[in-house]
Amino acid sequence: MEKIENYLDNVDEKRRESFRHLYNVIKNNMPIGFEEEFLYGMISFVVPLKTYPKGYLDRKDEPIPFISLAAQKNHIALYHMGIMGQESLLTWFQEEYSRQVPTKLNMGKSCIRMTNVKNIPYDLIGELVTKISLEEWIESYEHYTDKKKR
Secondary structure (H helix, E strand, O other): OHHHHHHHHOOOHHHHHHHHHHHHHHHHHOOOOOEEEEEOOEEEEEEOOOOOOOOEOOEOOOOEEEEEEEEOOOOEEEEEHHHHHOHHHHHHHHHHHHHHOOOOOEEOOOEEEEOOHHHOOHHHHHHHHHOOOHHHHHHHHHHHHHHHHO
């Protein structure tokens, strides 16, 4: 937790308050079972190794990432791995985002980039976080990795 607090304290001053607010929204809406870690240089919510000992991509020392939050040079990045694998969730999020936010969605496969802190849809992100349970995420992850092995 010390690494996470240090990270939060060192976010660029212009975005620090918004970043911390978004972090709290994510943390407070995270489904039961996920744990918070500092992983890949970001604040991450993961499937803990005690729950899934095989680890991420069979790395027994690395938990499966679910959602990560990072302060990049020009934006706040929210990585939501579930969006990448669930088309219906992605569609829902894109539609709700366009209804609620006046600016265009800036998004990669799993990365939502927020460049203007005035337009961060905190309530929408909070709802997005609740859409996949720990069990559903493990099932989705296994389905994706099994497909890649074929």
